[in-house]
Amino acid sequence: MKRxxxxxxxxxxxxxxxxxxxxxVNAQQDTSSTSTPPxxxxxxxxxxxxxxxxxxxxxxxxxVDQPPPDPYAGSIKDVGxxxxxxxxxxxxxxxxxxxxxxxxxxxxxxxxxxxGGAGSITTDLGIFRTGLMFDHSLFRNKSRIVLQYLPQMxxxxxxxxxxxxxxxxxxxxxxxxxxxxxxxxxxxxxxxQHSNSLIPQNYLATDSHLGSLSQNNxxxxxxxxxxxSASITVEYALxxxxxxTFSPAFRYMRTLDSNSQYLANGQAYxxxxxxxxxxxxxxxxxxxxxxxxxxxxxxxxxxxxxYTTAGVFYSEQLARTLWISASVGGTNxxxxxxxxxxxxxLSSSFSINKGFSSRASAALAYTRGTVFSDxxxxxxxxxxxxxxxxxxxxxxxxxxxxxxxRELGGVAPTIGKYASSDLTYxxxxxxSLFTTFAYTLQSSNTQQLLSGxxxxxxxxxxxxxxxxxxx
Numbered sequence: 529m530k531r532x533x534x535x536x537x538x539x540x541x542x543x544x545x546x547x548x549x550x551x552x553v554n555a556q557q558d559t560s561s562t563s564t565p566p567x568x569x570x571x572x573x574x575x576x577x578x579x580x581x582x583x584x585x586x587x588x589x590x591x592v593d594q595p596p597p598d599p600y601a602g603s604i605k606d607v608g609x610x611x612x613x614x615x616x617x618x619x620x621x622x623x624x625x626x627x628x629x630x631x632x633x634x635x636x637x638x639x640x641x642x643x644g645g646a647g648s649i650t651t652d653l654g655i656f657r658t659g660l661m662f663d664h665s666l667f668r669n670k671s672r673i674v675l676q677y678l679p680q681m682x683x684x685x686x687x688x689x690x691x692x693x694x695x696x697x698x699x700x701x702x703x704x705x706x707x708x709x710x711x712x713x714x715x716x717x718x719x720x721q722h723s724n725s726l727i728p729q730n731y732l733a734t735d736s737h738l739g740s741l742s743q744n745n746x747x748x749x750x751x752x753x754x755x756x757s758a759s760i761t762v763e764y765a766l767x768x769x770x771x772x773t774f775s776p777a778f779r780y781m782r783t784l785d786s787n788s789q790y791l792a793n794g795q796a797y798x799x800x801x802x803x804x805x806x807x808x809x810x811x812x813x814x815x816x817x818x819x820x821x822x823x824x825x826x827x828x829x830x831x832x833x834x835y836t837t838a839g840v841f842y843s844e845q846l847a848r849t850l851w852i853s854a855s856v857g858g859t860n861x862x863x864x865x866x867x868x869x870x871x872x873x874l875s876s877s878f879s880i881n882k883g884f885s886s887r888a889s890a891a892l893a894y895t896r897g898t899v900f901s902d903x904x905x906x907x908x909x910x911x912x913x914x915x916x917x918x919x920x921x922x923x924x925x926x927x928x929x930x931x932x933x934r935e936l937g938g939v940a941p942t943i944g945k946y947a948s949s950d951l952t953y954x955x956x957x958x959x960s961l962f963t964t965f966a967y968t969l970q971s972s973n974t975q976q977l978l979s980g981x982x983x984x985x986x987x988x989x990x991x992x993x994x995x996x997x998x999x
Contacts, residue, residue: 879893
């Protein structure tokens, strides 16, 4: 074990040493690289001079003439980040519609302290992961089908465990332009979780060029479960500036453990309707309403919760590298177990995505509402996330993020916190060395979630050729 720990820290030191090499390269050398930057390098360069709505430049080829992101619009999601997948992979490993768009080999050192004097648990393992994609366009590029799968192989104590002890994720997205005014989007995500997730994910995934962000789950689940989420989004353009969207969704979770105290069996039904109007090419306002129905079993006794929400939303691109969005409304709760059960509560969100220059970006996101992700809860929660990314050179990117979640009401509500730091060094073409440190702390009174603190170090090599923007 000591020998493994020495190897872990030696490789981490090597990554940081290599990362410092390009810092002495002058600015002319930094800007001369023509390689496609990896996913970690953001934001895109900003153009010089004042920005005017509806304009663009050769330095800023971004889609500034498109409206800001509609939070209720249908889109194909990236299984790795949860962000809209606007483009297709630039990988050379392509055979027709099928491709290998990324692979990475990583080592993981994890220390978990459950508290209560139980003693810490240390895990050292290696994981090899490959990204497989089927991306096919139909009807003269008016429709698109995307299937993503992330198979993994785990090596622990010198033994290969194949996929048996790591998580599996399969994502399917389909979008059809049925008429010039009518768009249909279908999405499905299947997750098979065999163990605690030891790989720090993109907890706050951002795209500062397109103004998109996604608050992804960071709570550590306890045990094995299956989860499947399916959604349908129908968008219809009432006029060139006004759209109406209807989106039903279903999420199912079932535990794979024999322990009856592991309460993860349940399903959630959601229906959302929104009416959005573009006041300008860069400003959208609208109305939204949703209904959510949650069913779960606690000690084999069926229980349910109902949420009815109505509110308004706003989204705008204030400048070439500044996006902001917000929503506010009321939620009527029934049988939720909250102190104000049966009454109205606040439901709201806010996000800002800012690129300060060609070498720095930051994002902030806040959400109050219900979350049915990796565990079943009848409580609303507050969550806030923040991130900052710094492009130290054309080859070195440093990103940091932190977040906090707290359930509202109930006895001993779930509380979670995290902080993560990632350093990436692109040493050749689309190959990068990376190292990530993540610290998470959470407490919960449900058997679905672990309680304690976790310190995780991940290091390895990644190949990612980037994405080509959809035209």
